[in-house]
Amino acid sequence: xxxxxxxxxxxxxxxxxxxxxxxxxxxxxxxxxxxxxxxxxxxxxxxxxxxxxxxxxxxxxxxxxxxxxxxxxxxxxxxxxxxxxxxxxxxxxxxxxxxxxxxxxxxxxxxxxxxxxxxxxxxxxxxxxxxxxxxxxxxxxxxxxxxxxxxxxxxxxxxxxxxxxxxxxxxxxxxxxxxxxxxxxxxxxxxxxxxxxxxxxxxxxxxxxxxxxxxxxxxxxxxxxxxxxxxxxxxxxxxxxxxxxxxxxxxxxxxxxxxxxxxxxxxxxxxxxxxxxxxxxxxxxxxxxxxxxxxxxxxxxxxxxxxxxxxxxxxx
DNA sequence: ATTACCTTAAGCTTGCTCAA
DNA sequence: TTGAGCAAGCTTAAGGTAAT
Numbered sequence: 001x002x003x004x005x006x007x008x009x010x011x012x013x014x015x016x017x018x019x020x021x022x023x024x025x026x027x028x029x030x031x032x033x034x035x036x037x038x039x040x041x042x043x044x045x046x047x048x049x050x051x052x053x054x055x056x057x058x059x060x061x062x063x064x065x066x067x068x069x070x071x072x073x074x075x076x077x078x079x080x081x082x083x084x085x086x087x088x089x090x091x092x093x094x095x096x097x098x099x100x101x102x103x104x105x106x107x108x109x110x111x112x113x114x115x116x117x118x119x120x121x122x123x124x125x126x127x128x129x130x131x132x133x134x135x136x137x138x139x140x141x142x143x144x145x146x147x148x149x150x151x152x153x154x155x156x157x158x159x160x161x162x163x164x165x166x167x168x169x170x171x172x173x174x175x176x177x178x179x180x181x182x183x184x185x186x187x188x189x190x191x192x193x194x195x196x197x198x199x200x201x202x203x204x205x206x207x208x209x210x211x212x213x214x215x216x217x218x219x220x221x222x223x224x225x226x227x228x229x230x231x232x233x234x235x236x237x238x239x240x241x242x243x244x245x246x247x248x249x250x251x252x253x254x255x256x257x258x259x260x261x262x263x264x265x266x267x268x269x270x271x272x273x274x275x276x277x278x279x280x281x282x283x284x285x286x287x288x289x290x291x292x293x294x295x296x297x298x299x300x301x302x303x304x305x306x307x308x309x310x311x312x313x314x315x316x
Numbered sequence: 317a318t319t320a321c322c323t324t325a326a327g328c329t330t331g332c333t334c335a336a
Numbered sequence: 337t338t339g340a341g342c343a344a345g346c347t348t349a350a351g352g353t354a355a356t
Contacts, residue, residue, distance in 0.1 A: 021322060034346055036323060058322085 008045060011038040013075045015051060016068045019058055090282060094123045097287050100138060101148040103130055103225035104246040109294060116290040121283060130224070139275040146287055147273040158273050161288065163295035165267040167244045168206065171233050171256045178239060178259075185262040189215040194229045194238040195222045206241045209263040230254060270295070 014024035015035070025035035043049055051058035060068070097117065099106075106128030114126045131149060138144045139158055151160060170188070172178050178191055188210075195204055195217070210216055221238060223229050229240035230247065234254035247258050272291050278284035 022320085031347055032322075033324080033348080037345075040323085 008038060008042050009071060010075060011035065012042050012050070012067070013071050015039060015042070016060060016064055016071060019051070019060065021051075021058065090121045090286065092123070093121055093283060095121060095283050096125045096127055097146070097283075098127045098129060098144045099146045099148060099287075099291075100129050100131060100144045102243070102246075103128075104227035104230075104243070104250075105148060107227050108246055108249045113290060113294055116294055117287060120286045120290075124283075139273060142275070145274070145278065145284060146291065148291060149270060150268050151271050151273045159276055159279060160271040160273045161292065163270045163272055163292060164245075166270045167267050168204075168241050168261065168265045169244045169247050170259045170261050171230060171240050171242055171247050171251055172259065173233060173237060174255050174257050176237060176239075176257070179257055183259055183262050185210060185213055185215045188239070188262045189217055191218065191239045192220045192237065193217040194232040194236075194240045195219045196226055196229050196240075196242070197222055197224050204241060205265045206261060206263060209265060213263070230256065 011024065011028060014027045015021070015038075018024045018027060021035045021039060022032045025032045028035065030038075039051065046063065048063040049061055050064045051060055099113075110126060110128055114124070117124045117126065129144065139147055147158075148163070150166075151158075170183070172191075178187060181187070195207075207217060207219075217239075221232055223232055226240075226242040226246050227250070229242055230250055231254070232238050233240040234256055241261065244258075247256070250256075251258050272288055274284060274288060
């Protein structure tokens with residue numbers, strides 16, 4: 001395939017618009033011979049005379065007439081594209097955003113986030129992909145647009161912004177015997193637990209803190225996500241420790257009760273991370289703005305004062 | 317013959333590539 | 337990073353073509 005000189009497209013547009021080498025040259029701030037050379041290159045590239053002499057004037061060939069409108073449109077779009085900010089019309093942009101986030105986030109908040117994004121980019125689509133503890137290059141290589149969660153291994157150039165502080169809470173099936181009395185470390189540890197496979201960590205924080213006071217959970221099931229742990233707890237007498245926002249959103253629907261853990265797990269900062277390459281991209285800015293906006297809403301961020309059914313099952 | 321416009325030729329400038 | 341070599345593209349000058 002021959003290489004394409006986009007300057008020729010601009011020259012062709014000027015020639016087709018003016019119908020004159022001299023006028024096209026003036027329009028493009030070139031000399032007439034320079035424009036004549038461009039016309040020669042256009043003729044060679046298209047294998048068509050494009051403009052032919054008719055007395056003192058030049059008239060377009062049928063091929064040139066065919067190309068007039070599409071060339072004009074291409075030049076206009078290129079002009080818009082080169083404006084600061086990309087000049088892109090978000091309302092007409094077709095874009096799939098790929099967000100890496102904990103599974104539960106996509107399940108619970110995916111639709112809300114998409115709706116938020118589509119207020120600015122109506123044709124946008126959203127794809128959540130699961131977290132991976134072995135792939136810190138996804139942002140750098142452009143395989144994902146945004147990384148949301150407890151991001152520990154982002155590249156040095158990766159930019160992050162805090163979304164909210166996330167607490168871990170306990171969940172158990174409504175009416176579970178654990179909730180019949182105060183949840184102490186000893187009673188808590190004595191129950192059978194479902195744990196979540198952690199990104200880049202061997203143990204959940206709750207296990208480390210319990211070990212410090214001489215206790216250990218009886219983990220009988222490990223699942224890949226917090227949502228999986230919630231489902232397991234809903235269908236058994238297993239106890240799960242999950243992020244509070246997710247628990248709050250789905251617990252009642254699954255017949256689960258939320259309770260405060262008997263150990264003080266430090267809150268974790270949930271962030272969104274992106275590559276500097278897309279820092280100024282309007283569509284990417286929209287995505288981050290929507291994620292941040294959603295994270296500040298009552299349904300996404302941390303719980304406020306909320307009473308949860310069950311003895312000793314209060315969230316402060 | 318004059319005028320208007322296009323083409324050709326020669327030389328210069330600019331920017332890219334590549335090696336040191 | 338820098339400098340040499342090279343190609344592309346520009347300008348100026350001169351010539352060609354067609355209408356008046």
